[in-house]
Amino acid sequence: MKATDRLDSSDLNSFSPTLITTYSQKAVSTIRSIEHILYLLLSVLVVFAILVFIDTAAVKGYIKFLPEDEYDFVLSLIAFAAIGIIIFLLRIILKTRKKLDNWAYTFEKNSIGSLISMGLSNLDKKTFFFSIIENIEEIGEPIKNYISKNKNNIEIFLDQTFSDATKFDILIDGDKIKLKDGDSESNIIVDKLNEYGVVVGNIITDSSAVDTNEIKLFIKSVLEYSKSTNRYVGLALLAGNEITTEAMEYARNYSNKSIGYLILIEKPSIMNST
Numbered sequence: 001m002k003a004t005d006r007l008d009s010s011d012l013n014s015f016s017p018t019l020i021t022t023y024s025q026k027a028v029s030t031i032r033s034i035e036h037i038l039y040l041l042l043s044v045l046v047v048f049a050i051l052v053f054i055d056t057a058a059v060k061g062y063i064k065f066l067p068e069d070e071y072d073f074v075l076s077l078i079a080f081a082a083i084g085i086i087i088f089l090l091r092i093i094l095k096t097r098k099k100l101d102n103w104a105y106t107f108e109k110n111s112i113g114s115l116i117s118m119g120l121s122n123l124d125k126k127t128f129f130f131s132i133i134e135n136i137e138e139i140g141e142p143i144k145n146y147i148s149k150n151k152n153n154i155e156i157f158l159d160q161t162f163s164d165a166t167k168f169d170i171l172i173d174g175d176k177i178k179l180k181d182g183d184s185e186s187n188i189i190v191d192k193l194n195e196y197g198v199v200v201g202n203i204i205t206d207s208s209a210v211d212t213n214e215i216k217l218f219i220k221s222v223l224e225y226s227k228s229t230n231r232y233v234g235l236a237l238l239a240g241n242e243i244t245t246e247a248m249e250y251a252r253n254y255s256n257k258s259i260g261y262l263i264l265i266e267k268p269s270i271m272n273s274t
Contacts, residue, residue, distance in 0.1 A: 027103075030096050034089065041085045048078045112136070112235070113263040120239065123203055123267045125158050125169045128239060132170065136235070138196045139172070142189040146177065162228070166221040170201035173231065197234020197260050200225065210240035210264065212250045219254070219262065226258040233258060239265040 051074065112135065119131030133140040147154050160171035174190040202218055204210050215238060222236045236259050238251075243266045251264045 027100070030092070030099075034092060034096070037085065037089050037092070041082065041089065044078060044082045044085060048075070048082065051075055051078065109261050109263060112261060113265055116237065116263075117265045117268055120265065120267050123205060123239060123241060125203065126154065128201055128203060128237075129154060129157060129170055132172070132199060132201065132235075132237070136196075136199070139189075139192050139199070142192050143172065146189050162221075162225050166224050168200045168221070168225075169203050170199065170237070172199040197232040198225075198229075199235045199237070200233060201235075201237035201239065204238065204240040206240070209242040209244045210238065210247055211244050212247050214238070214240075215247050215250055215264070219256075219259075223256065223258055232260070234260040236262045237265055238263075239267065241267050 115135035116128075116131045119134055120127055133143045156176045157170060157172050159167075159169065161167045162171075172193065174193040177190050177193070200222055202221075204214060218236070218238045222233055225231070226233050243264050248264060251262050254262050256262075
């Protein structure tokens with residue numbers, strides 16, 4: 001996983017329930033615009049090809065169309081028009097590619113947050129940990145195999161203190177895996193974690209909603225860890241009973257090359273049946 005540019009301000013709210021539908025409509029609209037430009041470019045190229053064919057026939061003496069100087073001028077105009085259309089089209093394609101990258105980032109981020117949130121039947125560290133490894137495909141299966149072969153010892157990933165001011169409820173990185181000679185599976189897990197990035201998570205159990213200040217403190221701790229260890233944090237998760245709208249907006253717009261995904265997770269509310 002790698003960090004991407006933050007979403008354009010014109011993009012919709014990342015938590016909109018109609019996100020996929022609206023982005024699909026935007027994508028279709030962009031493709032139609034590119035299609036129209038391609039038709040225009042094709043028309044210009046067809047005209048250019050016909051004129052070149054006529055010029056060839058004129059050189060052979062079969063027909064006489066325009067004086068040579070005027071003919072060359074017309075061909076030059078058409079060639080420059082085609083170049084202009086291609087440059088314009090290339091700009092649209094580059095912008096579209098950037099948007100698609102950002103949309104893919106948004107969809108994956110939302111998917112990770114939603115899946116982990118649905119797995120939080122209780123807001124405790126073990127439940128949080130198992131919800132992470134159940135829903136992060138890249139590292140989930142290797143870690144589950146590792147803890148099953150090591151007597152389900154998950155404590156090495158919980159309550160990790162990095163410094164006096166930096167503590168994580170969840171810290172999943174390659175240093176926690178005990179390597180043994182000839183143990184290829186452990187090496188594979190470490191490689192997977194190094195490729196994906198470190199996973200850190202904290203839980204705020206206060207009854208009050210998680211606000212922007214608490215997110216900033218969490219980010220500060222994550223960046224301190226990343227800078228001191230020179231490690232890329234693929235996933236930074238902050239969970240709470242409730243999260244303010246301002247905090248959600250801050251996390252949505254936050255971008256840092258040292259953090260792949262910064263996700264706030266709200267514990268699912270249980271609706272009483274009537």
